[in-house]
Amino acid sequence: MAQDNSEIRYLTPPTVEIKKKKYCRFRKNRLRYIDYKDPEFLKKFLNEQGKILPRRLTGTSLKFQRKIAVAIKRSRHLAMLPYVTDMLK
Amino acid sequence: MAIIQKLPTFAVDFLLTKYLYMLNQYETVFIATPVLSESQMKEAVAKFKKIVTDSKGEIVYEEDWGLKKLAYPIQKKSTGFYHLIEFRAEPDQIAKLEIEYRRDERILRFLTMKMEKYAVAYAEKKRARKSAEQKQENE
Numbered sequence: 001m002a003q004d005n006s007e008i009r010y011l012t013p014p015t016v017e018i019k020k021k022k023y024c025r026f027r028k029n030r031l032r033y034i035d036y037k038d039p040e041f042l043k044k045f046l047n048e049q050g051k052i053l054p055r056r057l058t059g060t061s062l063k064f065q066r067k068i069a070v071a072i073k074r075s076r077h078l079a080m081l082p083y084v085t086d087m088l089k
Numbered sequence: 090m091a092i093i094q095k096l097p098t099f100a101v102d103f104l105l106t107k108y109l110y111m112l113n114q115y116e117t118v119f120i121a122t123p124v125l126s127e128s129q130m131k132e133a134v135a136k137f138k139k140i141v142t143d144s145k146g147e148i149v150y151e152e153d154w155g156l157k158k159l160a161y162p163i164q165k166k167s168t169g170f171y172h173l174i175e176f177r178a179e180p181d182q183i184a185k186l187e188i189e190y191r192r193d194e195r196i197l198r199f200l201t202m203k204m205e206k207y208a209v210a211y212a213e214k215k216r217a218r219k220s221a222e223q224k225q226e227n228e
Contacts, residue, residue: 032207079159
């Protein structure tokens with residue numbers, strides 16, 4: 001019986017998940033400059049392989065996505081972030 | 090020059106400060122080899138500071154980050170001494186500084202960046218916060 005119940009619930013979910021609206025954290029927090037000397041912060045915009053995450057995942061606005069990309073590249077040049085890795089986080 | 094002499098002193102002061110303000114502010118970070126001793130490192134820092142000041146640059150701030158681990162090996166070295174200098178200078182002096190960086194074998198990597206107005210504001214804020222923290226620690 002218990003199994004049946006769970007199956008029914010799966011087919012007709014009682015609550016429809018409300019999509020959380022993404023927002024640009026720089027716009028919201030009024031940040032104007034992205035520091036390349038702070039690798040811990042920049043890691044939020046990288047995946048495990050050290051690649052830059054796309055805008056559609058992070059919700060960053062175009063203006064700041066460009067700035068993030070530049071900051072990450074500067075940081076990589078100074079060996080504060082890796083160019084290629086595995087298991088960054 | 091003749092025009093400047095006729096101006097009142099406050100006007101000259103104003104123009105001078107305006108001129109200083111007009112200079113671009115730059116930020117340069119370099120990584121030196123970990124093989125260096127402390128005195129050798131100090132000497133290298135002094136050398137680059139001298140290059141900046143000799144070309145009529147004005148050092149705004151400098152910071153020593155010490156020996157740090159590199160995210161990937163550079164010239165088969167896994168650590169390096171980081172040093173940051175913030176300065177104001179004429180744009181054509183940057184090429185001179187970078188040539189010196191390239192000539193110097195002790196330097197593994199360097200990066201010079203022109204600071205836009207938000208970067209300057211950010212750096213000033215960061216410095217103010219840091220000095221406030223130090224004050225608190227002293228008390």
